[in-house]
Every structure is written in structure tokens, then in C-alpha cells.
Amino acid sequence: MVGISLTDFSKQIHQLMPDVLKGFVRLQSNEVCKGQITLPQLFVLESLDKEGPEKMTALALAMRVTTAAMTGIVQRLVCQGYAKRDYDNKDRRVIIIGLTSKGLNLLKRINEQRKQVINKVFSQMSDDDRMDYLRIMTKVNEIVKKEVNK
Numbered sequence: 001m002v003g004i005s006l007t008d009f010s011k012q013i014h015q016l017m018p019d020v021l022k023g024f025v026r027l028q029s030n031e032v033c034k035g036q037i038t039l040p041q042l043f044v045l046e047s048l049d050k051e052g053p054e055k056m057t058a059l060a061l062a063m064r065v066t067t068a069a070m071t072g073i074v075q076r077l078v079c080q081g082y083a084k085r086d087y088d089n090k091d092r093r094v095i096i097i098g099l100t101s102k103g104l105n106l107l108k109r110i111n112e113q114r115k116q117v118i119n120k121v122f123s124q125m126s127d128d129d130r131m132d133y134l135r136i137m138t139k140v141n142e143i144v145k146k147e148v149n150k
Helices: 006-026 039-051 056-063 067-079 101-122 127-148
Strands: 083-087 095-099
Touching: 006 101, 039 056, 039 067, 039 083, 039 095, 039 101, 056 067, 056 095, 067 083, 095 101
Parallel strands: none
Antiparallel strands: 083 095
16 A cells, blocks of 8 residues: 555545444444434533533534534433433523433443454454554544644
8 A cells, every 4th residue: 555645545444434433333232233322422421421511502512513403412311311401500591411320331331342342353453553553543533633623
């Protein structure tokens, strides 16, 4: 692959990435893969786990969706018992969304399965290949974050 053009590289990545992502998903057996929660719902749960309880408007902004769309996502999470709604003591119009213990347990199960799949796949690669992959993914992640925050 020495000397590959950016156009050819893009085409190959465009073809590979969906297959790789689908493959990782198929190797898992969690609630996302069973269709019990959606990827946007999972992203909300992960955000709440990382950032702590958040205002509905902040979640919508972070996910780049309308507050109406976020209301629907959160409503399903609340109905399933994965998230809870609280009201700001200073302003009852402000809704704060938090994780429940059931939501936290779901995330723990999903993350454990992800780790197992990653171990299964990457155990079949050399240390050097794993380090190269990690170095490149770290760089890609930094560039994507920078572009998103422009």
C-alpha cells in the first residue's frame, strides 16, 4: 500500500469501516445488539456516566439533536429504568437527567463485552500491530475531536 492516493485510501476505508464495525457488533450479545436500546440511547447513557447528571438541553447540544428528539430518547431510557429525571431545585422548568443503578449496570455489561471482543480480535495480532493501531486511532481521535470542536 505504499504510495496509495488519498482518494483510493478513502475508498478502501469507506468499504472497510462499516464491515469492521458490524463485525464487532455481531461478536457482542448485549442489549444494543438485541435491539433493546438504540445507539443514541447508549450514547446518552455513556455521556451521563462520563459527565454525571446533565440538563436535557446540554444532552441535546452534545448529541447535536433537538431538545424534542432528546426528550424522546430520554423518555425511552426512563421507561426502561436506565435513566431518571430530576428537577433543578432553583428552577423547576430545568430537567436534569441522571443514570439509575440499572443503567449503570447495563453500561458495565456492555463495556465488559466490548473489552472481551477487543481482546478476542486483537489477541490475533502482534504487539507491534496493536501498538500501530493504537497510535493511529489515537491520532484519528484527536483530529476528529478537533474538527468537531471547530
